[in-house]
Amino acid sequence: MKVEVGQEIPELVKHPSTRQLVQYAGAQGDFYEIHYDQTYAQSLGLPGVILHGLLKAAFLGQLVTDWLGDRGTLKTFEVSYRGVDVPGHPYRCRGRVKRVDETEVELEVWGENDEGQRTTVGMATVEID
Amino acid sequence: MIDRLRARIGVDGEPVTAAVEAGHVARFAAAIGDPNPCWTKEAPPTFLVALAPVAPHLAEAEEYGKGWLNGGNRFEYFAPVFIGDRITATGHVADVYEKSGSSGNLLFIIFETRYVNQDAVVVARLRGTMIRR
Numbered sequence: 135m136k137v138e139v140g141q142e143i144p145e146l147v148k149h150p151s152t153r154q155l156v157q158y159a160g161a162q163g164d165f166y167e168i169h170y171d172q173t174y175a176q177s178l179g180l181p182g183v184i185l186h187g188l189l190k191a192a193f194l195g196q197l198v199t200d201w202l203g204d205r206g207t208l209k210t211f212e213v214s215y216r217g218v219d220v221p222g223h224p225y226r227c228r229g230r231v232k233r234v235d236e237t238e239v240e241l242e243v244w245g246e247n248d249e250g251q252r253t254t255v256g257m258a259t260v261e262i263d
Numbered sequence: 264m265i266d267r268l269r270a271r272i273g274v275d276g277e278p279v280t281a282a283v284e285a286g287h288v289a290r291f292a293a294a295i296g297d298p299n300p301c302w303t304k305e306a307p308p309t310f311l312v313a314l315a316p317v318a319p320h321l322a323e324a325e326e327y328g329k330g331w332l333n334g335g336n337r338f339e340y341f342a343p344v345f346i347g348d349r350i351t352a353t354g355h356v357a358d359v360y361e362k363s364g365s366s367g368n369l370l371f372i373i374f375e376t377r378y379v380n381q382d383a384v385v386v387a388r389l390r391g392t393m394i395r396r
Contacts, residue, residue, distance in 0.1 A: 148296060154294065154296065157293070157294040158294040158295065160290070160294070161287075161290045161291040161293075161294035161295075161313060162291070162294075162312055162313045163313060163316070164317075166331065168330065178329055178330040186333075187333035187335075187336070188309055188312050188317075188333065188336065189294075189295065191309050191336055192295035192297070192307065192308075192309045193295065193296075195297075195307060195308035195309050196295065196296075196297040196299070196307070198308070199297075199299060199301070199307065199308060200299070207340070207343075208308055208340055209339070209340055210337070210338065210339050210340070211308055211309075211337070211338045211340075212335065212336065212337035212338065213335055213336055213337075214334065214335035215332070215333055215334060215335060
């Protein structure tokens with residue numbers, strides 16, 4: 135597969151539910167109440183329970199590893215959380231090739247809510263074999 | 264309180280050692296909704312956060328503001344993490360600073376964790392930004 139600067143990688147659309155937040159809380163061991171207790175989340179001024187930042191990071195990680203397959207290795211992966219996301223809305227993960235330097239490829243990745251706002255932005259670098 | 268937190272900068276917390284168990288990785292992959300068959304042998308990229316607490320529990324930081332927000336995470340990978348590995352995570356506070364935002368003051372705490380496997384190979388590093396507001 136040819137990798138070129140500007141190329142968009144296949145998108146990944148996730149459908150997070152409250153159930154998934156509880157499942158993720160258990161799997162990660164993060165029991166902060168803002169991810170499953172509506173009343174608690176609202177008491178902090180949040181719209182309701184919100185997605186774990188690291189769940190959104192995991193979605194973007196999947197975006198990258200699905201695209202990469204067995205063609206190479208993930209070297210760095212970073213995400214910044216710019217906004218909160220609530221379950222019950224699709225979460226669209228996208229990415230684009232930003233730089234190609236021989237075997238090293240840098241990807242710009244982001245997660246969009248259903249209004250098109252980039253609530254998670256990040257970068258990944260991969261080493262192509 | 265900020266001074267007390269700053270005094271911890273660079274001081275390693277107690278290391279945590281955990282086995283990368285097939286069942287745990289499978290539950291993690293199911294929870295993130297990632298059916299990639301690779302995750303029956305290897306850990307997915309963000310799995311390390313499930314092995315040991317990402318941030319040391321900082322009771323004093325909870326005196327600041329009302330709640331925690333995750334600002335961001337940066338992973339660096341040096342070697343794969345396989346099912347059956349035993350990983351030791353050692354973390355420390357890397358920085359603590361206050362910023363004034365549009366909705367009041369925020370306290371930023373930067374954590375760094377390094378992950379070492381049973382063969383003393385550093386497999387990954389994680390840098391995380393936690394925010395109190």
